[in-house]
Amino acid sequence: MQTIDSPRWFVRRDIDGFFGLALDNFIQILVIVSLCQGVLNFPGAILYGRILPGVALSLIVGNFYYAWLAYRQGQREQRDDITALPYGINTVSLFAYVFLVMLPVKLAAIAQGMPPEQAAELAWQAGLVACLGSGLIELAGAWIGEGLRRLAPRAALLSTLGGIAVTFIAMDFLFRTFASPIVGLVPLGVILLTYFGQVRFAIPGGLLAVLLGIGLAWGTGLVGWDATSFATALEPIGVYLPRFWLGELWQGRSVLIDYLSVILPMGLFNLIGSIQNLESAEAAGDSYPSAPCLAVNGIGTIVAAVCGSCFPTTIYIGHPGWKALGARVGYSTLNGVVMALLCLSGTVGLLAYFVPIEAGMAIVLWIAIVIVAQSFTATPLRHAPAVVVGLLPAIAAWGVLVAKNALRAAGLGTPAQPFAPELIKSFQNSGMFIDGAFALEQGFIFSAMLLAGITVYIIERKFKQAALWSLAAAVLSWVGLMHSYNWAIADTIIHLGWGAGGDWAVGYCLLAILFFYAAWQTRKAKSESPEPLLNEISGPQEYSQD
Known part of the structure; x- marks a missing residue:
């Protein structure tokens, strides 16, 4: 130029x-x-x-x-x-x-x-x-x-x-x-x-x-x-x-x-x-x-x-x-x-x-x-799986929007027939866990970014960072900025409050423990396998360029 x-x-x-x-x-x-x-x-x-x-x-x-x-x-x-x-x-x-x-x-x-x-x-x-x-x-x-x-x-x-x-x-x-x-x-x-x-x-x-x-x-x-x-x-x-x-x-x-x-x-x-x-x-x-x-x-x-x-x-x-x-x-x-x-x-x-x-x-x-x-x-090409993971919450949120519009078109979502928890059972009977989609819809911008970031750090074998991002997801879930929802007449809306998303917060904490364990195992394996001996046994390593 x-x-x-x-x-x-x-x-x-x-x-x-x-x-x-x-x-x-x-x-x-x-x-x-x-x-x-x-x-x-x-x-x-x-x-x-x-x-x-x-x-x-x-x-x-x-x-x-x-x-x-x-x-x-x-x-x-x-x-x-x-x-x-x-x-x-x-x-x-x-x-x-x-x-x-x-x-x-x-x-x-x-x-x-x-x-x-x-x-x-x-x-x-x-x-x-x-x-x-x-x-x-x-x-x-x-x-x-x-x-x-x-x-x-x-x-x-x-x-x-x-x-x-x-x-x-x-x-x-x-x-x-x-x-x-x-x-x-x-x-x-x-x-x-x-x-x-x-x-x-x-x-x-x-x-x-x-x-x-x-x-x-x-x-x-x-x-x-x-x-x-x-x-x-x-x-x-x-x-x-x-x-x-x-x-x-x-x-x-x-x-x-x-x-x-x-x-x-x-x-x-x-x-x-x-x-x-x-x-x-x-x-x-x-x-x-x-x-x-x-x-x-x-x-x-x-x-x-x-x-x-x-x-x-x-x-x-x-x-x-x-x-x-x-x-x-x-x-x-x-x-x-x-x-x-x-x-x-x-x-x-x-x-x-x-x-x-x-x-x-x-x-x-x-x-x-x-x-x-x-x-x-x-x-980077190797991060393509993380991109796919990051797409999923928005796709789920859009699917929920379609489902809600279909329910409204069918006559639900009115003061006489409001949305109610019984809908979850009806969807599950047809093989769709709509409650999981409702959870992904709330704060999907946060969850998409965090899940994609966790996946990137897993790909890069930076398990400690993945654990820290899981803890961040737990905090956001606990206060209700992700996943938790309330029922409204014609919608499911975000539910803020201390402990609002407790189940999801616990899940992310358990995930963080798993990642901390993986980081500990990686450090332990590395300390037990001297680098010169490893290179001598496995030969020269080649890395692809993205």
């Missing part, structure tokens, strides 16, 4: 990167609109006048900063191929704060006789406080991020992302592709030809895939004109300026204590996920400093809460995918500008009306493929 004075702020392939990141962000915004209107019944004044302007500012903060950081990093390293970290709304926290914080607060307020409008206001305040709590945890964690990256094997960090990519990202879009094959397969083919087959089209491959998807969706009748829907999409259009909501944050402060069992794990999950994404970026060739990246991630979430949004932001999974697309610095800035305009103008619904998700899902599916591939290619 030819050395340069500084990278460019925008290149042609940033257009492709923009479509991928914008689609991801756009889907999150659509989910926010759908859940706030359909589940929480928030009035337009709260959704369009408070939440979406806060979302806009939080996206600007992160996207602009990570674009600037990439530009400065490129100047420092004299590179023109550096890719900004992708950034957007945290999907897991989005659902958690809607269903586990805001909805319970609203229902409890209504049950106590509060009018629905006041209950909605109270639920929104609760969401602000939960979002602020998550941001503070992320900001505080910025100072331990680099140490954790050095401590954890790369396979432990990347395999967790690979599991999330192959399940929660890839599978949904794969199902959508084959549910509408006439619309979905052609854009996917364009993406695969462009980025795997190196075929050049007259316009960027990502843009071509989106345009073909729009044309096929409208041409085949997957979407069509509806005057009522179009009028509904036009209603919220206006100008919504953000403002500070410090008083409302103070009024809802009790939520920090009442819902700490939700806020704490969400903040920690976000922190660990961001650290894993930084490691993924470094494996793809772009090394960023942990502390400022994690700090700005937390600041973006704090800005969201202070300015009206209930939804934390995060460094996104998928940096190697956007890098392989050819995106550099400009895609991040462009994404921040466009998403902010959509949120501040109320045109989210209008864009959703004309551009179906099927038009751009091929880009996101391709990015998931690249992330999973990186889990194997960016780690």
Whole structure:
């Protein structure tokens, strides 16, 4: 690569990167609109006048900063191929704060006789406080991020992302592709030809895939004109300026204590996920400093809460995918500008009306493929078994999601027919130990990283380190950050508390004892077999290079 004075702020392939990141962000915004209107019944004044302007500012903060950081990093390293970290709304926290914080607060307020409008206001305040709590945890964690990256094997960090990519990202879009094959397969083919087959089209491959998807969706009748829907999409259009909501944050402060069992794990999950994404970026060739990246991630979430949004932001999974697309610095800035305009103008619904998700899902599916591939290619070959182990908890968590959705579709998960422990016996009678899957679902980001790390240390015959990681798993299990769960009406949710995951903690402690014994046996065997004699008997040793 030819050395340069500084990278460019925008290149042609940033257009492709923009479509991928914008689609991801756009889907999150659509989910926010759908859940706030359909589940929480928030009035337009709260959704369009408070939440979406806060979302806009939080996206600007992160996207602009990570674009600037990439530009400065490129100047420092004299590179023109550096890719900004992708950034957007945290999907897991989005659902958690809607269903586990805001909805319970609203229902409890209504049950106590509060009018629905006041209950909605109270639920929104609760969401602000939960979002602020998550941001503070992320900001505080910025100072331990680099140490954790050095401590954890790369396979432990990347395999967790690979599991999330192959399940929660890839599978949904794969199902959508084959549910509408006439619309979905052609854009996917364009993406695969462009980025795997190196075929050049007259316009960027990502843009071509989106345009073909729009044309096929409208041409085949997957979407069509509806005057009522179009009028509904036009209603919220206006100008919504953000403002500070410090008083409302103070009024809802009790939520920090009442819902700490939700806020704490969400903040920690976000922190660990961001650290894993930084490691993924470094494996793809772009090394960023942990502390400022994690700090700005937390600041973006704090800005969201202070300015009206209930939804934390995060460094996104998928940096190697956007890098392989050819995106550099400009895609991040462009994404921040466009998403902010959509949120501040109320045109989210209008864009959703004309551009179906099927038009751009091929880009996101391709990015998931690249992330999973990186889990194997960016780690030593001998660590491949550890990568596979790290994929399993996310696969289990996704399987549980499918099972729960199936139960809800069958009419369970209502106040009249809530989820109950009796379900476990029914599943076991059919040969499925769903209780084990429920356990793996809770804190799967932690368990995936720890199990993969343990496997790496076993492969490297560092049994003492494997034992220490098992003890760390025992601690997390004991306090409920992994495996333990409670039953809710339509879900199984994390159960925090002293001794909450006692059975799993004991299991990990026994595993640690086993590993300490293996370490002792290894040292004993080594002391009883002098190295010169061993070499003389066994001959020269050859080691494969990864």
